[in-house]
Amino acid sequence: MFAYLVKRLFQAAAVMFAISIVAFAIQDNLGDPLRELVGQSVSEEVRQQLRDELGLNDSFIEQYLRFAGRAIQGDLGTSYFFKEPALDVILRKLPATLELVFGATVIIIGLSIPLGVYTAIKPNSIFSKVVMGVSIIGISIPVFLTAILLIFFFAVELRWLPSFGRGDPVHVFGYWETNFANWAGLRQILLPSIALSSIMLPLFIRLIRAEMLETLDSEYVKYAYAKGLQTRRIWFVHALKNTLLPVITVGGVQIGTMVAYTILTETVFQWPGMGFMFLEAVNRVDTPLIVAYLIVVGFIFVLTNTVVDLIYGLVNPTVNLSRMGA
């Protein structure tokens, strides 16, 4: 197990290294820091001198090492637009995105487990067929279209819920403001959360159903029936426990994936989170912010995947660690 842990951490470090190289290559080629610094009115000689002073004429490797050294200390450059450290900008936007992901996760967990289990234990009931039918339609609708349709019906036509923004989130501590503290905040976050959950929810229902069906067909469940255990106990204690194991691992990875979908949801709802900020940064060619976003998101992906892999190795003793490189 220890060897596996070390190998897995080494792999995570290697991936982060690759991401940082890509990020630096982008920074090196996108935009001109000198122009952002001094504008157009400085003579060519002064420019060259400044270039030398800033180390912009050094070799790629030298510049990369400087970049990596600063990045490890948490300095990812200064945003051209906000005129403050890029990491600070991102961290300020992070709570909004995390709350959105949290809201969507609550919806997904709250609905997918009961629905997935129900469709597995009562595969022929009409309700199960409706759920499966709706879930395949759900998979076929892109997130941004769900978001648009939600806005159209609930905000424009019915005027029940607000159509954009975060409203006035309640201040908690530091720069963390939450939408979960009062009714108005919940109203703001409801539609974006539903939109964000709409792509994962059908996938999870189908996944849980498939795993549950497989488990119900296994020998130990048949044995439990033969032993005369209560049906409910077999379903919810014996079968469900083993169903959820693969679901947890897939789910962990999907939390990383959801960060990608926040870009779409945040754009439609003008939610002031990281994703919305990233697209704005792209339009402004705010290179340090783009690079910082890339590194932060890459880190989130690597972190979730590593943790999920480690947990999986820990809770599932049947995992063949030697195959995974231990």
Add this chain to the structure above:
Amino acid sequence: MSNVESNLHSQTRWQKFRASNLGYSFLSNKVAMISMAVFVAIVVMAVFAPLIAPFDPYDPRQQDIMNSEMAPIWWAGPRDFTDPQFILGTDAQGRDLWSAILYGTRLSLMIGVCAVALQAFLGISIGLISGYVGGRTDSLLMRLADIQLSFSTLMVAIIFLAVTQALFGSEVFNRYAIFFLIAVIGVSEWPQYARTVRATVLAEKKKEYVDAAQVLGFGPIRIMVRHILPNSVSPIFVISTVQVANAIISEASLSFLGLGMPVSQPSLGSLISGGFEFIFSGSWWITTIPGVVLVVLVLVINLLGDWLRDVLNPKLYKG
């Protein structure tokens, strides 16, 4: 010459199809038949878009700003104008929505199919090599596949396209957007194929017919492609349907974010994106009608994919 054999030869292709397992299941499954009919209809309309469409949506001379935001002909709201010329109404530039949707579907389908062809080519090649060569090559390639899969395709595509757009400027980007889209969607999903193909190769490699082929002196490429690969045709087929649906959704999402097809050459995603801001002023059709077309297209492909998976029931790699 036995009777049975001559019967077999006299059968038409259609009769053979009906007699086969696949054909029987198809003809007894209403959902599959309807999906197939809708899918074929959409594909035919998309392919013959230049013949069917009354206007050329790429030609600015055929657009008149005076015709903008016309409602579909059956929608007679109090503040809406209609024109029998424009069956589904017009968008904000006065472009006929029906023509734009035909051309847009064509683009979306083409990008989806080309991207999946690229995925399949990369994935199958890597899977074959990985499984056949084995050893260090195999573990390295599969590690790469794990890493590639751990990053969401959409995330990779958004960052790649955003940076490309910022690097080249939107003028150049828009001209080559279609190639960038195909490349990025095509490259980021290869592990799906690679894992499945590799699993087949590992299962088949030790069988006697492969030994026989080696003894006969066939080269490794011939053995891989002609002898081993045909065993994974049905899982590849199933994966491909799902992947085409996903690729179409990805393309639409990217175009919606302004990182895909430009408004002057709209795919379904860019049409939806272009109409989004007009939803607040009541012009729902600009967004909703292309949206419905997109959903129906993806839905029928997904339904066909589900049906195929049930029929062929290949042991798909659980990822």
